[in-house]
Amino acid sequence: MRHSYQCPLRWSDMDAFGHVNNVVYLRYLEEARIDFLARAARQTDPEAFTGGTVVARHEIDYLRQLVHQTDPVTVELWVEKLTAASATFAYEIRDPASEGGPYVRARTVVVPYNLREGHLRRLSPVERSFLEGYFDDSHSG
Amino acid sequence: MRHSYQCPLRWSDMDAFGHVNNVVYLRYLEEARIDFLARAARQTDPEAFTGGTVVARHEIDYLRQLVHQTDPVTVELWVEKLTAASATFAYEIRDPASEGGPYVRARTVVVPYNLREGHLRRLSPVERSFLEGYFDDSHSG
Amino acid sequence: MRHSYQCPLRWSDMDAFGHVNNVVYLRYLEEARIDFLARAARQTDPEAFTGGTVVARHEIDYLRQLVHQTDPVTVELWVEKLTAASATFAYEIRDPASEGGPYVRARTVVVPYNLREGHLRRLSPVERSFLEGYFDDSHSG
């Protein structure tokens, strides 16, 4: 299953070349992650990820350029890998109509954080179970 | 040889967790690339990269957290790979004093652009020669 | 009549104090102006404001603090004053439920621009007529 987030653009997301700036797509990914971890996951468990998460790594490939538009773009997010203390998310940013292929493909490694005690921590069983529901099965036989 | 750029921070680079936000480091890399391509390269050839470049890919690893400080951070940039129509840059972001290891290690693939005609283009011989001067030899025997 | 724009927040709109940063509200005003001038006005006249507008002045009063939320805030925008070559907009940013009073009251002077010829210009009759429809009459007897 994939998590789908409708991400509104801002006119100021464009740079002096008149396209959405490459750095800004990482804001779209951030918004999708927050929607996934701080809203969707907490419908399963109100305590899930309450101390936040730390980004350990991003990979991002830019496939097509995007100009500001009134309609949101769709960020699809799914879980690619889980370890005891990290989750790897994969994403595609595309038009809601899915025409023309994705603008961006990306991958982020996040580590759950214990904000109160100030250190990284392991995934809780409830968090792990929630995340396992988002392993991508769209290409499976 | 490495290109070294002193990158000033802004207080607003911090997010609600009180650290420099992971997305903002890509701004620091952007500033270092612009200093390298639009200032340093043009001391060699005033026409170098005048049509801009397009980012095709970023990889970034976050190693240590950074809090706003008055002193700039150092972005070291070097060339890792050249093809006919792309350059791969590697970077480290560190304290000028180099204490405590880098905050970030990253890699960007850029493609030169022909702004007037609106398409990607090959590296010119002068650009290639400039970039070859920045292959990293710091670890060579 | 007031123009009403539902403005989505981003988590990164908060600063290190954990509130929406004072500068970011001007982005919300910018989004509302663009929705007003580049979308609503062009439903009246497709040529309206096509060369853009230049901001000549902002005034902004901060009344209440705002924390990131999933729901958008409402930016209400109306026309306070028109001259031959400028429009003064007033705004309030508030919760859709209008509880607790506005977060922000602000005012912006904009000047229409002729992008092709690179100079400021007068309002066209169609633009003026469109804007006159948004003089605020909410407090009139």
Add this chain to the structure above:
Amino acid sequence: MRHSYQCPLRWSDMDAFGHVNNVVYLRYLEEARIDFLARAARQTDPEAFTGGTVVARHEIDYLRQLVHQTDPVTVELWVEKLTAASATFAYEIRDPASEGGPYVRARTVVVPYNLREGHLRRLSPVERSFLEGYFDDSHSG
């Protein structure tokens, strides 16, 4: 006396029109205020403004457009008015060479904050004395 802050620009400060965006100048003012309140004032008293300040109002007039440049702009900041619990700063943003008049003139009302107890507070005598040194006397006879 005026406080003078050399503010570095970033390439991304420009918007799709190819000029520094009107909202970004408020970041330059923020950087100047932080340099003034969190660095300069603490050379007088290490406890000055340690709980931060809250912005109550901005006024900003845009006089000339600015394109990204390698050299910083100068933000001159001085104190226009003090009350028991607020300070009004005035600013000009200009080229270091002071040619061509300021890009921006602005004014900000700030209120000192007690971060630990979560409320606004009065200026301390040491803070007041520091600020009084920055009443502008440049136009006095």
